[in-house]
Amino acid sequence: MKNxxxxxxxxxxxxxxxxxxxxxxxxxxPTPNEYRTGAGAPGHNYYQQKADYKISLEIDDKxxxxxxxxxxxxxxxxxxxxxxxxxxxxxxVFSTDxxxxxxxxxxMEDFRTIQSIERKMLYYDGGFKIDEITSSAGGKMSxxxxxxxxxxxxxxxxxxxxxxxxxxxxxxxxNDREKVGGRSGYEYFxxxxxxxxxxxxxxxxxxxxxxxxxxxxxxxxxxxEFALPFGxxxxxxxxxxxxxxxATGELQNANNCLTAExxxxxxxxxxxxxxxxxxTQEEAEKAEKEKASSYKTWTxxxxxxxxxxxxxxxxxxxxxxxxxxxxxxxxxxxxxxKEGNPLWERYSTKLVAHTIKTYxxxxxxxxxxxxxxxxxxxxxxxxxxxxxxxxxxxxxxxxSEQTKYGMWGVIIHEVGHNFFPMIINSDERQxxxxxxxxxxxxxxxxxxxxxxGYPSRRGPAYMITDYMRGDKxxxxxxxxxxxxxxxxxxxSYGKPATALNIxxxxxxxxxxxxxxxxxxxxxxxxxxxxxxxxFRTMEDASAVxxxxxxxxxxxxxxxxxxxxxxxxxxxxxxxNPEIEKxxxxxxxxxxxxxxxxxxxxTSIKETVNERDxxxxxxxxxxxxxxxxxxxxxxxxxxxxxxxxEQKKLLNSGKTGYEFTFSNIGGLVMPVILKVNFSDGTDxxxxxxxxxxxxxxxxxxxxxxxxxxxxxxxxDPFLETADCELNNNSFPAVLQPTKYExxxxxxxxxxxxxxxxxxxxxxxxx
Amino acid sequence: xxxxxxxxxxxxxxxIHAHAYYFGFAEMSYNQDNQNYEVTLVLSTHDVEEYFQxxxxxIKELEDHIGDANKLAEMSKVLLSGxxxxxxxxTLQLSxxxxxxxxxxxxxxxxxxxxxxxxxxxxxxFDLMMEFLPEQxxxxxxxxxxxxxxxxxxxxNKSNILTLN
Numbered sequence: 001m002k003n004x005x006x007x008x009x010x011x012x013x014x015x016x017x018x019x020x021x022x023x024x025x026x027x028x029x030p031t032p033n034e035y036r037t038g039a040g041a042p043g044h045n046y047y048q049q050k051a052d053y054k055i056s057l058e059i060d061d062k063x064x065x066x067x068x069x070x071x072x073x074x075x076x077x078x079x080x081x082x083x084x085x086x087x088x089x090x091x092x093v094f095s096t097d098x099x100x101x102x103x104x105x106x107x108m109e110d111f112r113t114i115q116s117i118e119r120k121m122l123y124y125d126g127g128f129k130i131d132e133i134t135s136s137a138g139g140k141m142s143x144x145x146x147x148x149x150x151x152x153x154x155x156x157x158x159x160x161x162x163x164x165x166x167x168x169x170x171x172x173x174x175n176d177r178e179k180v181g182g183r184s185g186y187e188y189f190x191x192x193x194x195x196x197x198x199x200x201x202x203x204x205x206x207x208x209x210x211x212x213x214x215x216x217x218x219x220x221x222x223x224x225e226f227a228l229p230f231g232x233x234x235x236x237x238x239x240x241x242x243x244x245x246x247a248t249g250e251l252q253n254a255n256n257c258l259t260a261e262x263x264x265x266x267x268x269x270x271x272x273x274x275x276x277x278x279x280t281q282e283e284a285e286k287a288e289k290e291k292a293s294s295y296k297t298w299t300x301x302x303x304x305x306x307x308x309x310x311x312x313x314x315x316x317x318x319x320x321x322x323x324x325x326x327x328x329x330x331x332x333x334x335x336x337x338k339e340g341n342p343l344w345e346r347y348s349t350k351l352v353a354h355t356i357k358t359y360x361x362x363x364x365x366x367x368x369x370x371x372x373x374x375x376x377x378x379x380x381x382x383x384x385x386x387x388x389x390x391x392x393x394x395x396x397x398x399x400s401e402q403t404k405y406g407m408w409g410v411i412i413h414e415v416g417h418n419f420f421p422m423i424i425n426s427d428e429r430q431x432x433x434x435x436x437x438x439x440x441x442x443x444x445x446x447x448x449x450x451x452x453g454y455p456s457r458r459g460p461a462y463m464i465t466d467y468m469r470g471d472k473x474x475x476x477x478x479x480x481x482x483x484x485x486x487x488x489x490x491x492s493y494g495k496p497a498t499a500l501n502i503x504x505x506x507x508x509x510x511x512x513x514x515x516x517x518x519x520x521x522x523x524x525x526x527x528x529x530x531x532x533x534x535f536r537t538m539e540d541a542s543a544v545x546x547x548x549x550x551x552x553x554x555x556x557x558x559x560x561x562x563x564x565x566x567x568x569x570x571x572x573x574x575x576n577p578e579i580e581k582x583x584x585x586x587x588x589x590x591x592x593x594x595x596x597x598x599x600x601x602t603s604i605k606e607t608v609n610e611r612d613x614x615x616x617x618x619x620x621x622x623x624x625x626x627x628x629x630x631x632x633x634x635x636x637x638x639x640x641x642x643x644x645e646q647k648k649l650l651n652s653g654k655t656g657y658e659f660t661f662s663n664i665g666g667l668v669m670p671v672i673l674k675v676n677f678s679d680g681t682d683x684x685x686x687x688x689x690x691x692x693x694x695x696x697x698x699x700x701x702x703x704x705x706x707x708x709x710x711x712x713x714x715d716p717f718l719e720t721a722d723c724e725l726n727n728n729s730f731p732a733v734l735q736p737t738k739y740e741x742x743x744x745x746x747x748x749x750x751x752x753x754x755x756x757x758x759x760x761x762x763x764x765x
Numbered sequence: 766x767x768x769x770x771x772x773x774x775x776x777x778x779x780x781i782h783a784h785a786y787y788f789g790f791a792e793m794s795y796n797q798d799n800q801n802y803e804v805t806l807v808l809s810t811h812d813v814e815e816y817f818q819x820x821x822x823x824i825k826e827l828e829d830h831i832g833d834a835n836k837l838a839e840m841s842k843v844l845l846s847g848x849x850x851x852x853x854x855x856t857l858q859l860s861x862x863x864x865x866x867x868x869x870x871x872x873x874x875x876x877x878x879x880x881x882x883x884x885x886x887x888x889x890x891f892d893l894m895m896e897f898l899p900e901q902x903x904x905x906x907x908x909x910x911x912x913x914x915x916x917x918x919x920x921x922n923k924s925n926i927l928t929l930n
Contacts, residue, residue, distance in 0.1 A: 402827075466788075737794050738792050738807070740803075
C-alpha cells in the first residue's frame with residue numbers, strides 16, 4: 001500500500017511539474033481592478049491625465065541654439081492629490097552630469113584610434129538650461145532637477161479633477177547628430193553650410209501619472225524611450241524665412257508661410273492619389289544657395305497627441321498626396337533634401353500612404369489629419385504625425401538594393417509608430433516591446449502587402465532561431481525593463497514580432513487573431529495599456545487560452561526544439577483467420593534466414609524425415625498457417641458481436657503509426673506533422689500545444705491512415721521557430737548548411753569567377 | 766576648465782533607432798569528403814559596412830565589391846581578426862570563397878579551411894566587431910550530423926572552448 005502511495009505521489013508530482021508551463025498567469029499579472037479589468041479593457045474608473053501645451057520657440061540658424069517658452073495646463077483626472085509634478089528633461093542625457101556615459105562599459109582597447117579618443121574627448125554643452133518656471137500669476141515656482149527629471153514643488157497640492165497652468169522658459173544647444181548622436185538634432189552639410197533640423201524632445205514634457213506606478217519618472221538613460229500623457233498643442237516655430245517646416249499637427253497660417261503657388265499645389269495634393277510636388281528639387285536647390293536673414297513663424301495645432309516634433313530646413317523638397325481612411329482624408333507628406341533623390345521622391349510618400357492604410361486595416365482608423373516622413377541621414381525615429389528616416393543613395397544617385405529595402409523598411413516602421421505608441425500609448429520607458437514589438441509585427445504585414453516576397457528581416461518564425469538558441473545567460477525575457485536587456489533589437493523588436501506572427505499563423509489563426517488584435521487596439525487607443533491588458537484582451541476576445549504562450553515566449557528564454565524521435569507502424573488485424581494466417585505465413589517466408597539454413601537446403605540432399613514417412617508426427621505435419629474449423633467458428637462469433645462500422649474498420653486495411661516527440665528546447669509549441677505517403681500525396685496534422693500538458697518532456701501519439709506512409713516531417717512550414725531542424729524528420733534528413741546552399745547556387749564557381757565570365761561575355765559583344 | 770563629455774557610448778546607442786542589430790552569427794561544420802571545415806559568418810550589412818569603414822577599408826556598400834578579389838581579401842583579413850578557431854592543436858587557416866548581400870539587411874561571408882582531421886575540441890575566439898559596437902553579441906553553432914551546439918560570445922566572454930560529445 002505504501003508503494004502504491006509512493007507511485008501515486010511521484011505521478012502527481014511529475015504531472016504537477018508538467019502543469020507549470022500551462023498554469024494560468026493570474027499569479028504573475030496584476031490583479032484586475034476598477035481601472036483595468038480582467039478582460040483586459042479599461043475599467044469603469046479608468047482615468048488618465050491631460051497636458052496641453054502652448055509653445056513658442058526659435059531656432060537660431062547661426063548658433064544652432066533653440067530657445068523657447070511654454071505654457072503647460074495640466075489636468076489631474078485621477079482620484080489622487082498631487083503634491084508635486086514631474087517633467088522630463090530628455091536633453092539632459094547630454095548634460096555634463098549625465099549618468100548615461102558613466103554607465104557604459106569601456107576598455108582601453110576601445111580607444112585604439114585617434115578618432116575614437118577624439119570622440120570620447122568631444123566637448124558638447126548639452127542639456128536644458130532652465131531660465132525660470134512661473135505660475136499663471138507670474139510668481140516663481142520652486143523646482144528641483146534630478147538629472148533628466150524635473151520636479152515642480154506645488155505650493156498647493158493639485159486636487160482631483162482640477163488643473164494647473166504654469167510657464168517654463170528654457171534654451172539648449174542643438175546637438176550635431178553626426179558627432180554627438182541623438183534621436184534628434186541637426187545634420188550639417190559643410191559644402192554649402194546648410195542644416196537640416198530634426199527637432200524633438202526639445203521642451204520639458206510632463207511625465208505620465210497613472211494607476212500602475214504613480215509618476216513614471218524613471219531616468220532617461222538613452223535606451224528606454226518615452227511615456228507621455230495626451231493633450232492639445234499649439235506651437236509657434238520661428239525659423240529663417242526661407243526654411244520649409246514640417247510638424248506634428250496642421251499648419252494654421254499657410255497664407256503667411258507658403259507662397260500662393262505652394263498653396264495651390266497643396267490644394268491639388270489634398271485629393272491626389274499620387275504625390276504632388278509642393279516644393280520641387282529645383283526650387284529647393286535655389287533656396288539652398290540663399291541664406292535668408294529674416295525669420296518667419298509657422299504655427300501648428302495638434303489635438304489629442306502625446307508629443308510634438310518638427311523638421312526645418314531650406315534644403316527641403318516637399319511632396320504630398322491624399323490617403324483615404326474610413327470617411328477621413330489623411331494628408332501624407334515627405335520632406336527631404338536633394339541628397340535623398342531619386343529614392344525619396346519616388347517612394348517616400350507612397351510608403352507613408354500605404355502604411356497608414358494598411359495599419360488602419362489591422363488596428364484603428366488613423367485619426368490624425370497628416371502623416372509625415374522626413375529624410376535626414378542615419379536616423380529612424382518617430383513622433384506623432386511625423387518621423388525622421390534615413391536611407392540615402394550615393395552622390396551620383398545610384399543605390400544598392402539593400403539601401404532601397406532599408407529605406408522602405410525604416411519608413412514603414414517609423415510611420416507605423418503613429419499607431420504604437422502614439423495612439424495606443426504604452427509606456428516605452430518600462431516596456432520597449434509593447435510598441436517596438438507590435439510595430440515590427442505590423443511592419444512585417446505591411447511590407448508583405450507592399451511587395452510579394454518582400455525580404456523582411458523580422459517576422460517569420462524561422463528568422464528568430466539564431467537569436468533564441470544558445471546560452472540563456474546572455475538572453476533576456478521579453479518582459480524585462482528596457483535598460484536591462486541583452487540583445488536589445490532581437491529581444492524587443494524581433495522576438496515579440498515573431499511571437500505575434502506565430503499566434504496569427506499557427507496558434508490562433510488569422511481570423512481570431514486579427515479580431516482580437518483589433519479589439520485591443522480599439523480598447524486602448526488614446527489610452528495607456530500595460531502588458532497585462534494586452535495579454536488579457538487577446539484571450540478574452542478569442543476564447544483561446546494563451547497563458548502557456550505568454551509564459552513561455554514573454555517570460556522565459558527557452559527556445560523551441562521539438563524532435564521526432566521514433567515512428568512505429570502497425571496494422572489493424574482483420575481477425576479473419578484465413579487472412580491473418582496467410583499474412584503471418586508470408587511474413588515468415590520473407591523473414592531473414594540464418595546462413596546455415598540457406599546452405600543446408602542444397603548441401604543436405606535428403607533428411608531422415610524426408611526419407612522415412614514414420615518420423616513426422618502431428619506436430620511436424622500440422623499446417624500452423626491453415627485456418628481450421630474452430631478458427632472460423634470463433635471468428636464468426638467475434639464478428640457477431642461487432643457493429644457494422646466496427647466490421648468495416650476491421651477490413652479497412654488502415655495502418656497505425658505511433659510517433660514519439662521530445663521537447664528538448666523547453667518552449668511548448670503545437671506539434672505540426674507532415675506525413676508523406678507512398679502514392680505521392682501527403683497530409684498535415686496539427687496537434688495543439690496542450691499535448692504537452694500530459695508530459696513536458698516526451699509524448700507519444702497514434703494516428704491511423706488508409707495509405708502507407710513513407711516519411712514524416714515536423715514543422716514543415718517553418719511555423720514554430722524550431723531551432724533544430726535536423727531532428728524533425730523520420731527517416732532522418734540532414735538540412736544543408738548555409739555554406740552548402742551557397743556552393744549549390746554557385747555550381748562550384750565562386751562569384752569572382754562567375755563575374756569574370758560575365759565580363760568576358762560582355763566584351764565579346 | 767573645459768567640461769568633457771564622453772560621447773562614444775552615446776553615439777553607439779543612438780545610431781539609427783530602428784536598426785538595433787549588433788548580432789553576429791557563425792555556422793560551422795566539418796566536410797567529411799573534403800576533410801576541411803566550412804564556416805559561414807552572418808552579419809548585419811549596415812554594421813559590417815561601418816566596421817570596414819572604421820578599419821579604413823574603402824567600402825561604402827558591400828554590393829559594389831562582389832567579384833573584387835582584392836577587396837574580398839581585405840575584408841577577410843578584417844573579419845578573421847575577430848574570428849579565430851583552433852581545432853585540437855591546429856589553427857584553422859580560413860580562406861574566403863565569397864559573400865552574399867541579402868536584401869533583408871544581412872550579409873553572409875563564406876570560408877573554408879585547409880585540409881585537417883576532424884576534432885572534438887575547439888578553442889574559439891569570436892569577438893568580431895566588439896571593439897566597434899559595445900553591445901555586439903556573437904554566436905557560433907557547430908553542426909554535426911543531426912545535432913547542433915551553440916556557444917555565445919560577449920564583451921566579457923570573447924573566447925570559448927567547444928567540445929563535441
